[in-house]
Amino acid sequence: MFDLVIRNGTVIDGSGRPRKVADVAVQDGRIAAVGPKLGRGRREIEADGLLVTPGFVDIHTHYDGQATWDPFITPSSWHGVTTTVFGNCGVGFAPVRPGQSAYLINLMEGVEDIPGTVLSEGVKFDWESFPQYLDALASLPRAVDVGAQLPHGALRFYVMGERGADHAEVPNQGEREQMTQLVEQALRAGALGVTTSRTTKHKARDGRFTPSLSAREAELFSLAEGMRRAGSGVLQVNSDFGPGEFEVLDAAAKLAGRPLSVLLVQVDAQPRLWRETLDQVHGVRAEGRAANAQVGSRPIGVIMGLETTAHPFAAHPVWRELRDLSPAERYGHLTGDAELRRRLVQPDGGGPRAFMAEAFHKMFPIGDRPDFEPAAENSIASIARRSGRTPQEVALSEMMARDGKGLLMLPFENYAHGNLDVVHEMITDPATVLGVADGGAHVGVICDASSPTSLLTLWGRDRARGPRLDLEFLVAKQTRGTAEAYGLDDRGLLEPGHKADINVIDFEALALKRPEVVYDLPAGGRRLIQRATGYRHTFNAGVETVHNDELTGERPGRVVRGAGKAP
Numbered sequence: 001m002f003d004l005v006i007r008n009g010t011v012i013d014g015s016g017r018p019r020k021v022a023d024v025a026v027q028d029g030r031i032a033a034v035g036p037k038l039g040r041g042r043r044e045i046e047a048d049g050l051l052v053t054p055g056f057v058d059i060h061t062h063y064d065g066q067a068t069w070d071p072f073i074t075p076s077s078w079h080g081v082t083t084t085v086f087g088n089c090g091v092g093f094a095p096v097r098p099g100q101s102a103y104l105i106n107l108m109e110g111v112e113d114i115p116g117t118v119l120s121e122g123v124k125f126d127w128e129s130f131p132q133y134l135d136a137l138a139s140l141p142r143a144v145d146v147g148a149q150l151p152h153g154a155l156r157f158y159v160m161g162e163r164g165a166d167h168a169e170v171p172n173q174g175e176r177e178q179m180t181q182l183v184e185q186a187l188r189a190g191a192l193g194v195t196t197s198r199t200t201k202h203k204a205r206d207g208r209f210t211p212s213l214s215a216r217e218a219e220l221f222s223l224a225e226g227m228r229r230a231g232s233g234v235l236q237v238n239s240d241f242g243p244g245e246f247e248v249l250d251a252a253a254k255l256a257g258r259p260l261s262v263l264l265v266q267v268d269a270q271p272r273l274w275r276e277t278l279d280q281v282h283g284v285r286a287e288g289r290a291a292n293a294q295v296g297s298r299p300i301g302v303i304m305g306l307e308t309t310a311h312p313f314a315a316h317p318v319w320r321e322l323r324d325l326s327p328a329e330r331y332g333h334l335t336g337d338a339e340l341r342r343r344l345v346q347p348d349g350g351g352p353r354a355f356m357a358e359a360f361h362k363m364f365p366i367g368d369r370p371d372f373e374p375a376a377e378n379s380i381a382s383i384a385r386r387s388g389r390t391p392q393e394v395a396l397s398e399m400m401a402r403d404g405k406g407l408l409m410l411p412f413e414n415y416a417h418g419n420l421d422v423v424h425e426m427i428t429d430p431a432t433v434l435g436v437a438d439g440g441a442h443v444g445v446i447c448d449a450s451s452p453t454s455l456l457t458l459w460g461r462d463r464a465r466g467p468r469l470d471l472e473f474l475v476a477k478q479t480r481g482t483a484e485a486y487g488l489d490d491r492g493l494l495e496p497g498h499k500a501d502i503n504v505i506d507f508e509a510l511a512l513k514r515p516e517v518v519y520d521l522p523a524g525g526r527r528l529i530q531r532a533t534g535y536r537h538t539f540n541a542g543v544e545t546v547h548n549d550e551l552t553g554e555r556p557g558r559v560v561r562g563a564g565k566a567p
């Protein structure tokens, strides 16, 4: 008798092969069989008409802190995700010397927009080395598997002290040797990769650039040497690219003998730069080495409302008068005081608001079914023109709608041309893997951790403004594809011997809800979340973690140490 049999589901197994109606049997946390008319199970689920897929593997998250206090890793766990990888983009919380966590919090707060108060209250920092951090993670049973990477920013600060926080400082030979040793130590303990940031977008809260911004070859090669010695791990990079940059990163990956994974988004200022970078990734692959580009499946969308970090009035002097009020008090003032509203929508003469003021043509109200490819005629600017109001008036009234919970979306990357054609080109490229969703980060600004759901709904069903994609392809991209990018060969595929991480999905009902602002982080910290409907069951190692879109409270998830073992 099997532990679990899922009967008659439409099995999309993660390989990209065509779907088939079959039973899936689970025994001892692994897939035992996939086929017709399998034997009895202690538990049986009728999945006629439902999709049965592997659990989703999200390799680009920033749950480094949250994973130490939240066993449920929401929002990802609400979206079919059974494995998350964090420590991306050079930021994280180990290694750390006793008493020196403040700098790492300041860096994470600035780079990934996770409030410092949340982190200082939520993260215990009862570790020093990276292996100790993995042990701390392992001590908390959780709903979702987690894998951690060694962040260059933390490593630099650990080795170089305060000098390490200044990106212009260069490590001496002894420091470089120590970096090599610590990289090797972390990878041998189970780190899945080494990550670095070379983008001017990343600044610590104190205003300084991210410490790894301009690390020279000798320093990067010292990290690579540690990877070479350990013989494992991915080199993950977030860079602005430009002349000579890719070559340096590639040289490091080549020395390491390990895969290179670069973040790839379309930026408005250079809308074809991503294509050049992707061509370079192809060049590496043509030489027989492993490299990929991590791409998103939708625009990177800033979400704006009266309770979020960014919105068109955030820097307005009138808004500043309201800043110290609670959200409810502020909304009360705004509803009760027409003069206040009138003053708030008066342009205040540019300054920090200029960006927002110019962006009304690409700012869109978020409806009950969020639209990730909004058309220009639905922008705040278009609505204003049609209704004879100013864009400011429209924006304010949209944000005040739904009892002050109305939201706007400003797609700021992957949307230079006002449609998702570029994203189609990115996700169908064989050298890309899905990444970029940033679960756990930018919590007051974006909520792209819901991307695995919109990947299926948008590209597999709802897209109206261009071609859609086969579900077989989409599922493979978020399961086998992402798992393989990190060598996690034990998951991402519904085949005997693989880990029984499984989603049972009612595809007709699968939908994203509107994002919401909630105050459930440590110290009452605020974050954006987004729920979904349509997840009938999610299993991690055969244990049900989600039932009818709600967490069951089960915590079978583990720390993934090193690449998974092939069955």
Ligand SMILES: [Zn+2]
Residues within 6 Å of the ligand: 060, 061, 062, 088, 089, 238, 438
């Ligand atoms: Zn990131």
